[in-house]
Amino acid sequence: MASPLPLAPDTPDPEFRDLLAQRPQLTAHAQDGLCLEDVPLARIAAEVGTPSWAYSANTLRRRYRALRDALGDAGLRATVHFAAKSNSNLAVLRVLAGEGAGADVVSGGELRLTVAGGIGADRTVFSGVGKTAAEVREALAANIFQINAESAEEVEMLSAVAAEMGLRAPVAIRVNPDVDARTHAKITTGKAENKFGVAIADAAALYARMASLPGIRPIGIAVHIGSQITEGVSAFRAAYARVAELVTALRGRGLPVERVDCGGGLGIPYRDEVAPKPEALAGAIAGALKHLDLPVMIEPGRWIAGPAGVLISRVVLVKHGATRRFVVLDAGMNDLLRPAMYDAWHGILPVGAELFHSARRPADVVGPVCETGDTFTRGRDLPELRPGDVVAMLDAGAYGAAMSSTYNARPLAAEVLVDGNRWAVVRERQPFEDLLARQSVPDWVAG
Structure with a gap:
């Protein structure tokens, strides 16, 4: 099993110029400082405040x-369904809808968001281990493209709900191929001990059971082995090979298979990882599945949205401890949870032009949340930052705002979409009054 990436890796961190070279959406201008596309991040910080998220529309495209x-190019009949859990901002969804993307959702709420963002239910896959009957009714009424069933118990529920509605639900079985994706333990999903999917040894019998049930139209096989996979495509190949064997066996029994859902998981280089290219993933799919002559689907989230976003934050103060320098930001783990939850590494760049070439020395970058875990990095080489200076945390477009919370009564940050030299706020900063709006005190409580 892959070990989590430490907050202070043993190898030297990439230089600022190396981080920029790998991210064409970011440039450092001599006067304007760090820019996302053609918009200075300092301008966003000044006009919108911090912390704020900023997304590059052209990077998404x-x-x-x-x-x-x-x-x-690999000769596949394929569709791309964006994983809305990674970033469900309506403007982000609208950009991808304009490109013809479908969606992958894991809740009724995400289905409503993607439809509002311009991606119809007829282009949407509904995944997840805990769909409720109410969510299934809503999805079927909206003409959902595909439901990925993750257990025999769920299949029975889908049959009952669809039959009650007088419909046939388009259902694929998500199989668990027991393949180790060698990613962080909290985001692996294709091993035998994970909660996701049906054991591949049991899938053929369950598929035959689906074909006999009222309200079910068996349409295919789905697989997803994990997220942020960077160690080549061998795990993808192994999973898809097992899926191909299963499809062949189902066809041998006279059971209909219309398509294969290949899931997501393609990783990105947050630091200096050598992540597989899309061509490598396409080759793995084609090598294992092309001979079946079936349409295929993929469900990327991070690979599309991660590099498109940055979290802009301002230095509150710099604290000099006995042995360490602490740079305290106004962004915290309630904004960007990944470092606290996964020990994730994010590049941090100064926004001001005068700081980009300044001398650097180690600093711990932390947030204001009352948790020791509210630490973004330890021992990172950074300039002599001062209160009021602005920094950008890179590759924060996926699982950033989507995982935010109001812990410590901190309202949700604003979100901005950048498109060339244009930019707009696409989610206003949450007012504090919202934190009180849905609370009440019973009249029998004293005080």
Whole structure:
């Protein structure tokens, strides 16, 4: 099993210029400082305040097209369904809808968001281990494209709900191929001990059971082995090979298989990882599944949205401890949870032009939340930051705002979409009054 990436890796951190070279959406201007596309991040910080998220529309487009084109070049009939759990901002969804993307959702709420963002239910896959009957009714009424069933118990529930509605639910079985994706233990999903999917040895019998049930239209096999997979594509190949064997066996029994859902999980280089290219993933899919002559689907989230976003934050103070320098930001773990939850590494760049080439020395970058775990990095080489200076945390477009909370009564940060030299606030900063609006005190409580 892969070990989590430490907050202070043993190897030297990438230089600022190296972080920029790998991220064409970011540039450092001599006067304007760090820019996302053609918009200075200092301008966003000044006008919108901090912390704030900023997303690059052209990065979303470019990366979606790279996946789509790689699949097409491999000779696959393929569709790309953006994993809304990674970033469900309506403007982000609308950008991808304009590119023709479908969606992958894991709740009724995400289905409503993707439809509002312009991605119809007829282009949406509904995944997840805990769908409720109410969510299934809503999805079926909206003409959902596909429901991925993750257990025999769920199949029975889907049959009952669809039959009650007089419909046939389009259902694929998500199989668990018992493949180690060698990613962080908290985001691996394809091993035998994980809660996701049906054991692949049991899948054929369950698929045959689906074919006999009222209200079910068996349409295919789905698989997803984990997130942030960077150690080549061998795990993908192994999983898809097992899926191909299963599809062949189902066809041998005269059971219909319309398509294969290949899931997501393609990793990105947050630090200096050598992540697989879309062409490698497409090759793994084609090598294992192309001979079946079936349409395939992929469900990327992080690969599309991660590099498109940054979290802009301001230095509150710099605390000099006995042995360490602490840079305290106004962004905390309630904003960007990944370092606290996964020991994740994010690049941190100063926004001001005068700091980009300044001398650096180690600092611990922390947030204001009352938790020791509210630490973004330890021992990172950074300039002599002062209160009021602005920094950007990179590759925060996926599982950033989507995982935010109001812990410590900290309202949700604003979100901004950048498109060339244009930018707009696409989610206002949450007012504190919202934290009180849905609370009440019973009249029998004293005080």
